[in-house]
Amino acid sequence: MNFERDCSLIIIDLQNDFCADGSLAVNEGDKIINKINSLQTKFSSIVLTQDWHPLDHLSFASNQNNKTPYETVEMSYGVQVLWPNHCVQGTFGAEFHKDLDTSKANMIIRKGYRKQIDSYSAFYENDKKTLTGLDGFLKQNNIKKVYLCGLALDFCVYYSAIDATNLGYETYVILNATKAIELDGSKNKSLKDMEIKNVNLIHL
Numbered sequence: 001m002n003f004e005r006d007c008s009l010i011i012i013d014l015q016n017d018f019c020a021d022g023s024l025a026v027n028e029g030d031k032i033i034n035k036i037n038s039l040q041t042k043f044s045s046i047v048l049t050q051d052w053h054p055l056d057h058l059s060f061a062s063n064q065n066n067k068t069p070y071e072t073v074e075m076s077y078g079v080q081v082l083w084p085n086h087c088v089q090g091t092f093g094a095e096f097h098k099d100l101d102t103s104k105a106n107m108i109i110r111k112g113y114r115k116q117i118d119s120y121s122a123f124y125e126n127d128k129k130t131l132t133g134l135d136g137f138l139k140q141n142n143i144k145k146v147y148l149c150g151l152a153l154d155f156c157v158y159y160s161a162i163d164a165t166n167l168g169y170e171t172y173v174i175l176n177a178t179k180a181i182e183l184d185g186s187k188n189k190s191l192k193d194m195e196i197k198n199v200n201l202i203h204l
């Protein structure tokens with residue numbers, strides 16, 4: 001079955017640092033790549049996102065005094081989890097995984113490139129005001145339904161799904177094409193919240 005022209009497949013952050021041996025590896029993150037490549041053959045609209053941080057990004061624990069990864073800090077826009085350095089602009093860790101087919105993408109959205117602000121969602125940065133440009137791209141292309149997959153389910157996929165449904169898209173998360181980081185029950189929390197907010201959790 002092929003998806004109609006008002007559907008877009010959004011592939012979140014399938015980058016080396018989130019896969020095996022990466023600095024912020026998601027367990028079995030690379031195991032979903034074959035599935036995602038086969039899904040890509042069924043969509044005419046495909047978007048990739050790429051986490052893309054400067055080395056001095058404030059979401060890195062290494063850039064905060066006396067903090068270690070997975071602690072939190074208060075930023076101007078609210079609570080921010082601190083991460084190990086990852087997806088630094090121009091490094092191998094920021095590149096897409098070599099097995100991901102990137103040839104079919106119509107658009108690549110880079111996010112998290114401003115030093116002071118992190119960006120989990122593909123639509124808004126973490127201040128929930130600064131747009132990434134994805135909403136404009138999708139609306140100009142008459143996309144009404146978004147299908148989300150990639151890494152990680154409980155952070156970037158989750159925040160993207162919530163923003164997508166708030167922006168009026170019929171929103172699907174493809175559970176067999178995503179994996180979670182799992183930090184203090186974040187996986188279950190994100191699944192419950194998506195159900196409440198009318199995100200369709202599906203297997204394809």
Ligand SMILES: [Zn+2]
Binds near residue numbers: 051112
């Ligand atoms: Zn990041």
